[in-house]
Amino acid sequence: MSETATLRQHVVTVLRMAALGGIGVLVFVALLGERSDYAGHFIAGYGGTLGLFALPLAMLGAPLRREPLVLVIAAIAIGAGLEATIFRLAQFDPVDFFNQSLGAALAGIAVLGRPRAVLPAAAAFVLALAFLSLGARLAFA
Amino acid sequence: MRSPRAHLLILAVLLAAGNVAWTFMRSGVPFALEGTVERIEVRREKHPGLDDVHLVTIGGRTLQLDADVAGALHEGDHVSKQAWSWRLSTPREPVRLGLSNDARGMLVTMPLLVLLGWMALRWGARSSAQ
Numbered sequence: 001m002s003e004t005a006t007l008r009q010h011v012v013t014v015l016r017m018a019a020l021g022g023i024g025v026l027v028f029v030a031l032l033g034e035r036s037d038y039a040g041h042f043i044a045g046y047g048g049t050l051g052l053f054a055l056p057l058a059m060l061g062a063p064l065r066r067e068p069l070v071l072v073i074a075a076i077a078i079g080a081g082l083e084a085t086i087f088r089l090a091q092f093d094p095v096d097f098f099n100q101s102l103g104a105a106l107a108g109i110a111v112l113g114r115p116r117a118v119l120p121a122a123a124a125f126v127l128a129l130a131f132l133s134l135g136a137r138l139a140f141a
Numbered sequence: 142m143r144s145p146r147a148h149l150l151i152l153a154v155l156l157a158a159g160n161v162a163w164t165f166m167r168s169g170v171p172f173a174l175e176g177t178v179e180r181i182e183v184r185r186e187k188h189p190g191l192d193d194v195h196l197v198t199i200g201g202r203t204l205q206l207d208a209d210v211a212g213a214l215h216e217g218d219h220v221s222k223q224a225w226s227w228r229l230s231t232p233r234e235p236v237r238l239g240l241s242n243d244a245r246g247m248l249v250t251m252p253l254l255v256l257l258g259w260m261a262l263r264w265g266a267r268s269s270a271q
Binding site (some may be wrong): 109110 | 148
């Protein structure tokens with residue numbers, strides 16, 4: 001793989017991470033606009049999971065194959081724990097859980113099979129912060 | 142079907158289906174109900190009036206129902222319906238059950254998000270093979 005091709009692959013990874021989350025939250029806002037909390041949970045789950053991928057993306061090694069599924073399951077478990085404790089308001093809301101977990105699954109899809117490097121790792125970290133911030137605004141605004 | 146791609150897509154399908162199923166169940170349509178409305182409780186969420194949780198206890202069984210359905214009931218009402226019936230008998234007018242805006246929105250949103258994931262998996266396979 002040439003250096004140019006590698007850079008292009010990393011740019012594709014960054015675009016995939018940004019596009020899946022961006023399009024996903026737009027679909028929520030367009031079709032379930034009055035329930036902005038649904039969009040908020042989705043994009044927070046997506047962003048939080050991207051944040052978990054920043055470290056494995058920065059490490060040397062083969063493209064991500066098995067790691068995404070493992071980290072997505074871990075992210076879903078963390079999300080369930082948060083929903084059941086500090087974000088439990090009226091009750092444990094299965095819809096919030098499904099939305100944030102679906103965001104986690106799409107984040108896994110975004111990075112699955114992608115090569116590792118500092119550029120996509122840094123982008124995953126920055127996008128994670130941006131999407132988590134957007135999620136908080138949408139969920140609590 | 143044992144690849145991580147298939148697992149992630151199946152996971153997304155299950156989560157999307159869970160959303161559709163849960164928002165549909167809040168209509169009350171799937172349940173057989175027979176008994177007295179013992180308690181109607183409204184719990185506030187992040188956006189009071191918009192995302193409140195309506196818990197209705199009928200015959201000792203507590204269900205989360207859509208606001209429209211819970212709002213049509215009073216404590217002490219005797220209600221009945223068969224499973225999958227769209228009519229809930231009450232001492233007053235029967236309540237016509239229907240899909241909430243949430244359930245209708247999920248019916249469109251969830252398949253679109255699964256489609257988005259599927260397209261990303263196909264595109265990912267193509268671009269990583271280049």
